[in-house]
Amino acid sequence: MTEPLCTTALVVNEPGGDFVFTDVHLEAPRADEVLVRIVATGLCHTDLTVPTMLPAEMMPTVMGHEGTGVVEQVGADVAGIEVGDHVVISFRSCRACGPCEEGHVGYCEQALLLNYMGMRADGSTTMTAAEGDRAGQTVFGNFFGQSSFARHALAYADNCVVVDKSLDLTRLAPFACGFQTGAGTVLNLLDPAPGDSLVVFGAGGVGLAAVAAARGRGVETVVVVDPLAARRAIAEEYGATAIDPTVDGAPAVEEQVRSLTGGGASYAIDTTALPAVVLQAQRSLRNRGMLVALGLGAPEYTIDAIDLLSTGKTVRSSVEGESDPLVTIPELIALREAGKFDVDHLVTTYPFERIADAIADTKSGLVVKPVLVWGE
Numbered sequence: 001m002t003e004p005l006c007t008t009a010l011v012v013n014e015p016g017g018d019f020v021f022t023d024v025h026l027e028a029p030r031a032d033e034v035l036v037r038i039v040a041t042g043l044c045h046t047d048l049t050v051p052t053m054l055p056a057e058m059m060p061t062v063m064g065h066e067g068t069g070v071v072e073q074v075g076a077d078v079a080g081i082e083v084g085d086h087v088v089i090s091f092r093s094c095r096a097c098g099p100c101e102e103g104h105v106g107y108c109e110q111a112l113l114l115n116y117m118g119m120r121a122d123g124s125t126t127m128t129a130a131e132g133d134r135a136g137q138t139v140f141g142n143f144f145g146q147s148s149f150a151r152h153a154l155a156y157a158d159n160c161v162v163v164d165k166s167l168d169l170t171r172l173a174p175f176a177c178g179f180q181t182g183a184g185t186v187l188n189l190l191d192p193a194p195g196d197s198l199v200v201f202g203a204g205g206v207g208l209a210a211v212a213a214a215r216g217r218g219v220e221t222v223v224v225v226d227p228l229a230a231r232r233a234i235a236e237e238y239g240a241t242a243i244d245p246t247v248d249g250a251p252a253v254e255e256q257v258r259s260l261t262g263g264g265a266s267y268a269i270d271t272t273a274l275p276a277v278v279l280q281a282q283r284s285l286r287n288r289g290m291l292v293a294l295g296l297g298a299p300e301y302t303i304d305a306i307d308l309l310s311t312g313k314t315v316r317s318s319v320e321g322e323s324d325p326l327v328t329i330p331e332l333i334a335l336r337e338a339g340k341f342d343v344d345h346l347v348t349t350y351p352f353e354r355i356a357d358a359i360a361d362t363k364s365g366l367v368v369k370p371v372l373v374w375g376e
């Protein structure tokens with residue numbers, strides 16, 4: 001098991017660069033690793049944001065953190081995963097530090113090292129370029145312990161969820177991050193009662209998964225704000241009331257939300273990462289309401305301090321909706337089976353070769369959640 005595998009990955013060569021198909025050598029799995037043949041990988045907004053933020057020294061790199069596939073090899077120390085298992089690959093955690101021991105694996109003290117640094121925890125890298133001018137050059141990987149924009153990925157027991165082989169992996173890929181984050185925020189953190197109200201800013205994969213989870217929980221009053229008509233239409237299919245924030249002459253968005261929720265929403269979720277929208281979300285809350293800011297990308301947000309200090313509101317963030325993937329993903333799959341987490345129609349599959357179309361179509365609102373699939 002020492003020979004590297006020659007496989008194909010979508011490599012980003014410089015900050016903000018395109019995804020380029022490149023043959024790479026991927027190391028054989030070490031004792032704590034599993035080799036997964038990737039079947040389908042969701043595209044999350046974070047896959048587009050991170051390459052613009054990484055320094056040039058951490059390039060070339062391979063993104064992809066909503067991987068699914070079939071286990072091909074299992075390291076000697078890995079328990080509970082077997083060759084042939086179907087897995088959904090989520091984010092990594094050390095499962096030994098204080099937050100991990102308390103079950104808050106999203107706040108693992110090693111989270112940065114295990115998910116974002118492009119290498120294993122011991123500093124070794126897993127890939128080299130196998131072709132062209134860059135042959136032999138290090139390719140950073142291990143993104144979320146997978147880098148699954150590739151035909152094969154190395155993953156770990158702490159981020160692999162074994163799922164029933166009858167399930168369609170193209171529908172489950174977004175459970176690894178986007179759907180888990182939106183739904184987990186509602187179910188694990190906000191835990192709304194049917195009489196509570198929720199406003200979601202941004203109806204992408206994360207926001208609509210939050211809507212689906214809230215509706216599945218029986219929350220009657222759900223408001224969704226998004227400038228894209230196609231996404232507002234999907235929100236309305238869930239029974240939410242949709243607001244277009246771009247209508248000239250309309251009352252301020254926060255006023256519209258307060259009027260639709262009888263004085264202010266119990267809960268607000270931001271998935272836009274736009275400072276002006278986060279402020280609207282805070283102002284949309286009722287007294288003692290809670291805003292969860294999930295969007296990634298803005299360096300700073302403005303908080304209305306007078307409003308905050310006079311109303312007892314909470315403004316907080318959440319990593320992956322307070323999920324432990326090994327617990328939350330099976331729970332969400334069970335809710336999906338029971339008809340209480342209706343998200344399949346949010347997914348549109350694209351061959352990996354059409355990643356540029358997938359990105360363009362999600363930006364334009366034509367599709368909500370692209371999932372990239374390898375052909376035969």
Ligand SMILES: NC(=O)c1ccc[n+]([C@@H]2O[C@H](COP(=O)([O-])OP(=O)(O)OC[C@H]3O[C@@H](n4cnc5c(N)ncnc54)[C@H](O)[C@@H]3O)[C@@H](O)[C@H]2O)c1
Binds near residue numbers: 046318
């Ligand atoms: N906290 C976490 O753990 C976590 C996990 C996954 C994703 N994220 C982040 O969540 C965010 C959402 O991800 P996504 O994949 O759903 O992205 P997305 O781009 O599909 O969705 C964002 C939505 O915001 C809408 N929007 C733009 N301007 C708006 C405005 N003025 N008012 C209301 N809506 C507006 C867009 O039209 C779009 O529908 C990203 O920033 C991503 O990085 C965070």
Ligand SMILES: [Zn+2]
Binds near residue numbers: 093095108109
């Ligand atoms: Zn930890």
Ligand SMILES: [Zn+2]
Binds near residue numbers: 177
């Ligand atoms: Zn993500």
